[in-house]
Amino acid sequence: MLKSAAHQVAGHQATESQLGPVVDGHGLFYKPFQNNNRGSDEANFYFSLYSNPEIPKQILSFFPLFHGTKFLPASDGSGPQIHLAMEDLTFHLNRPSVLDLKIGSRTWFPKASEDYFRKCLSKDRETTTASLGFRVSGFQVFWGEELGFWKPDRDWVRGLTVIGAKMALERFVSSNCSDLDAKPDCKFAGSVYGGENGVLKKLLDLKAWFEEQVIYHFYSASVLIMYERDGVNGGIVKLIDFAHVIDGEGVIxxxxxxGLCSLIKCVSNILAASKENVNSDIGSKRI
Amino acid sequence: MLKSAAHQVAGHQATESQLGPVVDGHGLFYKPFQNNNRGSDEANFYFSLYSNPEIPKQILSFFPLFHGTKFLPASDGSGPQIHLAMEDLTFHLNRPSVLDLKIGSRTWFPKASEDYFRKCLSKDRETTTASLGFRVSGFQVFWGEELGFWKPDRDWVRGLTVIGAKMALERFVSSNCSDLDAKPDCKFAGSVYGGENGVLKKLLDLKAWFEEQVIYHFYSASVLIMYERDGVNGGIVKLIDFAHVIDGEGVIxxxxxxGLCSLIKCVSNILAASKENVNSDIGSKRI
Known part of the structure; x- marks a missing residue:
């Protein structure tokens, strides 16, 4: 029984009238091939990734497991379609909060067609891609048992300014995030972003690899951040969306x-501020 | 007695028919104000830099000393002109090899005018700016007593590909760089790029600051690398050209x-390869 991916936060959602990714409920996520070779380019990236002995094992763990390609009925009923078969990253999670961040200060690659280049460039300038070095492209926060999930619509996400994007990173780890007028309390910042299993540590591991690796250039790829509010202990960091990965040709x-460094700085700032708050709370209790 | 700056490698050279920077022979370098507010913007950047207590002292040493502005006869005889008065970075050097690298994968800033944006964008795509994250914008190498300096013309510099730019970094530290068909021997790589006083160490210090600082964004600025072939011991790294520095607005x-990380990777690679060569030389001598 294939069904629409419930925790997908960016890209086209599968509906009866729209082709989109589906999950099988047993741990697999099927993403229909995108047009203009993007589907096969993404499959080829995965093949290359797993056959390249230069990719360190701990770096491979940032990528979803890949299970090849498969013909499946399209979600919109338009007949059999080829899909990428991948690990369903949210399969083991009950109520995941999910943040999809498209990394880089540009999404076009040097040899892109003039049309694609112009489309990307104008989106990069309209969003925080050019200014902040990344943009939020999807967002879902679990607000609690009664309120359920908050999943703002695409226009809200696309309209985020630099300050808004930074605040999204705060709201993502706040217990009062359902109050959109309140200052985010960043209550979960320490447990999600900080510590040995935290998001910051993982982003720094990724950064160390990106300072060295000259194999791939990831255009329009995302860092996906996830955590569960119940018993939260660290966060999950994955890389996704590889339809525009090109050969690094010896350049980092x-x-x-x-863009990754800019994200790291934002997360570090939130973490540092939340530590100060904790300390000042302790201080005021002492008085 | 003002005269044209002999070791200037990028930008307009002062001649009788062209306005350009001059030096006073006593350690000062005068740069005529550029049009469209660029001159006053650059002066304002220096004022801001020196009055900002958040800039660490060791970072200030990467910038030329600034001595304010001064009206001087223009180099082209067109009457008094306002100039920036700065430290002449080559004053204490006899026969400096000089490399001017414009850093960043784009030279336009988010609020640039449409005209300026288009001009920058097309240059960024034609040169290695977009692909490599920096471009060579000036180059001078001392070839030795008899051959003197090699200072390729602007077209040669502008036409460099990624491979050409990397090779320029090799030629810059090679004893056989006058033979343009030969593989650069990178004889001076260890002494210029490596070690405690080397270029790599200084670039890494700069990088550490850029990972943190959210005060300035440097568009179209350059890293200037210099060394002297006689008694070479390390290299000089400076930042120059601040007509397009804008407020960082809390973002790195x-x-x-x-771009700086890309340059660091290129320099590290040259250094690593030259160490291997030294080791294999020693090895072969042993045999």
Whole structure:
């Protein structure tokens, strides 16, 4: 029984009238091939990734497991379609909060067609891609048993300014995030972003690899951050969306790396501020 | 007695028919104000830099000393002109080899005018700016007593590909760089790029600052690398050209940082390869 991916936060959602990714309920996520070779390019990226002995094992763990390609009925009923078969990253999670961040200060690659280049460039300038080095492209936060999930619509996400994107990173780890007028309390910042299993540590591991690796350039790829509010202990960091990965040709991916460093700085700031708050709470209790 | 700056490698050279920077022979370098507010913007950047207590002292040493502005006869005889008065970075050097690298994968800033944006964008795509994260914008190498300096013309520099730019970094530290068909021997790589006083160490210090600082974004600025072939011991690294420095608004300069990391990787690779060569030389001598 295939069904629409419930915790997908960016890209086209599968409906009866729209082709989109589906999950099988047993741990697999099927993503229909995108047009203009993007589907096969993404499959080829995975094949290359797993056959390249230069990719360190701990780096491979940032990527969803890949299970090849498979013909399946399309979600919109338009007949059999080829899909990428991948690990369903949210399969073991009950009520995941999910943040999809498209990394880089540009999404076009040097040899892109003039049309694609112009489309990307104008989106990059309209969003925080050019200014912040990344943009939020999907967002879902679990607000609690009664309120359920908050999953803002695409226009809200696309309209985020630099300040809004930074605040999204705060809301993502706040217990009062359902109050959109309140200052996010960042209550879960320490447990999600900080510590040995935290998001920051994982982003720094990724950064170390990006400072060295000259194999791939990741255009329009995302860092996906996830955590569960119950018994939260660290966060999950994955890389997704590889339809525009190109050969690094001996040069580091300065575009992805720069954006990743900007994200790291934002997360570090939130973590530092939340530590100060904790300390000042303790201080005021003592008085 | 003002005269044209002999070791200037990028930008307009002062001649009788062209306005350009001059030096006073006593350690000062005068740069005529550029049009469209660029001159006053650059002066304002220096004022801001020196009055900002958040800039660490060791970072200030990467910038030329600034001595304010001064009206001087223009180099082209067109009457008094306002100039920036700065430290002449080559004053204490006899025969400096000089490399001017414009850092970043784009040279336009988010609020640039449409005209300026288009001009920058097309240059960024034609040169190695977009692909490599930096471009060579000036180059001078001392070839030795008899051959003197090699200072390729602007077209040669502008036409460099990624491979050409990397090779320029090799030629810059090679004893056989006058033979343009030969593989650069990178004889001076260890002494210029390596070690405690080396270029790599200084670039890494800069990088550490750029990972943290959210005060300035440096668009179209350059890293200037210099050394003297006689008694070479390390290299000089400076930042120059601040007509397009804008407020960081709480975001790191991911554009400059990404390009800087790409440069660091290129320099590290040259250094690593030259160490291997030294080791294999020693090895072969043993046999």
């Amino acid at each position: 991916d300065h575009n992805f790396l720069g | 300069d991911h554009n400059f940082l990404g």
